[in-house]
Amino acid sequence: MASTRAQKKALVFVAEGSEEMETVITGVHVVLLAVGVSSGLVTCSRGVQIAPDAYLGDDSVKIGAFDAVIVPGGAGGAEIIAQNAQVRSVLAEFHAQHKIVGAICAGALAIKAAGIQAKAPRPLHLTSHPSVRDQLENDFLYMDDRVVVDSNLVTSRGPGTTLEFALALVSLLDGNAKAREVAAPMMVGFSV
Amino acid sequence: MASTRAQKKALVFVAEGSEEMETVITGVHVVLLAVGVSSGLVTCSRGVQIAPDAYLGDDSVKIGAFDAVIVPGGAGGAEIIAQNAQVRSVLAEFHAQHKIVGAICAGALAIKAAGIQAKAPRPLHLTSHPSVRDQLENDFLYMDDRVVVDSNLVTSRGPGTTLEFALALVSLLDGNAKAREVAAPMMVGFSV
Numbered sequence A, B: 001m002a003s004t005r006a007q008k009k010a011l012v013f014v015a016e017g018s019e020e021m022e023t024v025i026t027g028v029h030v031v032l033l034a035v036g037v038s039s040g041l042v043t044c045s046r047g048v049q050i051a052p053d054a055y056l057g058d059d060s061v062k063i064g065a066f067d068a069v070i071v072p073g074g075a076g077g078a079e080i081i082a083q084n085a086q087v088r089s090v091l092a093e094f095h096a097q098h099k100i101v102g103a104i105c106a107g108a109l110a111i112k113a114a115g116i117q118a119k120a121p122r123p124l125h126l127t128s129h130p131s132v133r134d135q136l137e138n139d140f141l142y143m144d145d146r147v148v149v150d151s152n153l154v155t156s157r158g159p160g161t162t163l164e165f166a167l168a169l170v171s172l173l174d175g176n177a178k179a180r181e182v183a184a185p186m187m188v189g190f191s192v
């Protein structure tokens, strides 16, 4: 069942304390880019150690070649990612260039930190983990949906919404047919 | 919100080609034990590299001290795990000792390989990824449910059922109240 086009690629930021399932997000072709460490493994929020594909700052990583950037949650990881100046400018650039910008769970805080709303011509719809809602609801049109797609900004709520988030991203990147093809063998409990 | 008891611990086998989300299974306190490699990283089915907590055969790992053993899917990983003689005897021992044995997706093939049905006093209910159903339906009472609990044998279907599987395991290990406490912040789309 080879598809005729190569699946688009997403860059996922990962830092100490990133949430495991939100980082590995099955369904999207991801490249893991470490933030806040320059070598070795990253310990996720529940203790699983992941080897990043690259480290932020490496010349070898052509960030501009990616089709999407994604910020996973996990409170500690999201904070490190949100506070990184280079990440902030990547997020802002991708959004301005109408490339896909995704954030799940506490990762939505990086969308705020990147100043994406301030640079947008209109109010942006967004969701997040409920625990950080109060840090976002004054800046965005805050929604309680499991996945919120506002043009190229895609946000979602937590580990339990990871696959809905992933499939929304695939749908935007590669189309609905591809999202359905990817979803079929996964045994998701919702329609795509 | 500290609970009064320590959360029980599950040993998850991981091999080259194990499915990412099924391996990190958010919700269960997991220790990752590598099968088929004795050092370094394990590359999962979609390319994410994970550092195991230990390697099968290490003296430091007291397998008997765990409360559950879990086999993730991913066709390649499940095959390596199912073909390992030491894994098979661990699975059979845990099942005979009425400890929790879990398998998701193609991981159910390891349940068959371990001869658990042959040693059981009655037919066992089980599910798996549909793609390996034909290898299991003659040996087990095959079900199409998203999670099947038959006493201490817990099986499930794929990446999309990972959290239902995880919460069924928590419920059996630590009780329904704990499963609900663990589920609450995860934003799962089903009732626990």
Ligand SMILES: [Cu+]
Pocket (backbone or CB within 6 Å): B019, B073, B074, B075, B105, B106, B129, B158, B159
């Ligand atoms: Cu699988």
